[in-house]
Amino acid sequence: MKISTMLAGAASLVVLTATAGTAGAQTTITIGTVNNSDMIRMQGLTSVFEEAHPDIKVNWVTLEENMLRQRVTTDIATNGGQFDVMTIGTYEVPIWAKQDWLKALDSLGDNYDYDDLIPPIRSALSVDGTLYAAPFYAESVLTLYRKDLFEKAGLEMPEKPTWDFIAEAAEKTADKDAGIYGICLRGKPGWGENMGFLGNMAREFGANYFDANWQPQFESEGWKKAITLYVDLMQKYGPPGAASNGFNENLSLFGQGKCAMWIDASVAASFVTDPKQSQVPDQVGFGAAPCGTENCPNDGFNWLWAWSLAIPASSEKAEAAQTFIGWATSKEYLELVAEKEGWANVPPGTRTSLYNNENYTSAAPFADATLNAINHADPSPTEDKPYYGLQFAAIPEFQGIGTAVGQQMAAALSGSATVDQALSQAQAIATREMTRAGYIK
Structure with missing residues (x-):
């Protein structure tokens, strides 16, 4: 009797051990x-x-x-x-x-x-x-805008908006007494935060991060036009403390009905049209990325x-x-x-x-605009741009360069540096790093 009891106990122990082993095998x-x-x-x-x-x-x-x-x-x-x-x-x-x-x-x-x-x-x-x-x-990138505020201002979003139109619309729709900002854009420094937007904005004015010989282009005409306009628009018509606002902060502002326009990632469209997350879900329109040059290309200036x-x-x-x-x-x-x-x-x-x-x-309602923007974004190198990428340059050094340059752009936005000072510092930072890495001989 004692032997059988011991055998039964041993068998039970084996079962328990096996079960414990199975549970322990969870990854x-x-x-x-x-x-x-x-x-x-x-x-x-x-x-x-x-x-x-x-x-x-x-x-x-x-x-x-x-x-x-x-x-x-x-x-x-x-x-x-x-x-x-x-x-x-x-x-x-x-x-x-x-x-x-x-x-x-x-x-x-x-x-x-x-x-x-x-x-x-x-x-x-x-x-x-x-x-x-x-x-x-x-x-990719879309221009999100308030249809009701555009109608009130007598504006209609063009199929291919220009930055001149965006500036006009920001002025006409801004109503700071009512808590409405004419435009909300990324200001938080970071290679994937403000530089994700600003790298694309510079392209909209015909500029890239580097030319065909890997020379940084931050003091080029395109970058100067882009950053000058960016700072001007945000200081006049943007929200206070914009240099701290990234994607999530602007998403919150737009969802609260405080932005007449927001140019940013197309993924935002589903959130600002969701009644659970937005106070203006039925008033959102979807435009293409703006163009800063005289001839806007058919495929637009999209990021990917x-x-x-x-x-x-x-x-x-x-x-x-x-x-x-x-x-x-x-x-x-x-x-x-x-x-x-x-x-x-x-x-x-x-x-x-x-x-x-x-x-x-x-x-x-944003599906077609999103797919069209993605399908017309080609990040491949070109004769003017030796790197893969649109709003970024796919080289290891870009992460550090982009973050350091982003801090200079945030300084210009906050007013602690002029646009020329910020771009001059950006040029010096990028030139030093690209020389150190061997891209520039």
Whole structure:
């Protein structure tokens, strides 16, 4: 009797040990991401993923945009291993993939449908035909404006707006006594904050970051015109403290009905037209990016960006990480968000099938404008521009240069430096760094 009891107890112990071993086999992946609304929504749906994949647990590290970039860049450059999935953009992918810092995304699931990814976005996230980051949402640039305020001012948004028109509209729609600012633009310093906007604005005036010989162009006529107008508009018609406002701050201002115009990432359109997040959802119009030159090109002056999910080479949990990325960037995820939040709120800009879906196009009045802007953004090098990128230059040195230059532009906006002083300092900073890196002989 005692022997059988002991055997039964031993058997029970084996079962308990096996069960404990199974539970212990659960893989925890750590994801570093930005505090944008689409990413926060993804975190809210984590339980759906974990229920479908009980062997994987997700740990989130959510950071403000500039801080995220610093953390993931430091981690991947030092092989730190803090993250199994990183949220990165079209700037990092071609640089990091060529350094063998990223794992190829070749196991995202049998039903993933790589060919459904919008071609310019897939190309921007691939190196030699291999995908190294999967787009969670993608964007170009739109001019968002208040239709009611334009009507009141007797204005109509042109198909191809010029910066002269934008300046006129900012003056006519501004009503600071009523708390209405004629224009809201990024001012917070950072290579992906104010410089993301200003790099594109300079292109709208015919300038680039560098010329064909890698000479910085911050003292060129195009940059001077762009920054002079930017500072003038924002100081006269923009919100106070604009040098502290990035994408999220301007999103909040526009959603509160305080901006007559806001020129920024097309992804903002779904938030400012959502009655749950905007006080003016029915009054938002969508225009193209402005043009500062006499002849506006047919393809416009668009930027191209995708917040994407990638796996650092240092991760030892690549299989679980690919499983998560395959879920979060799939067609099925878009349908999940549509079910929970409505079609207008699904992450935009990544899949062709989304723009062929009448449920989406009928719910999202900005769909056509977004897709058109993305499809007409070509970041490839040209004879005047030796680098890949539009609002950024895809070279390792740009991150430091862009951030330092962004601080100079914020100084001009806040009035602590003149435009000429800021551009002169920017030119000196960029020239020094490009010479040190060997681009300039």
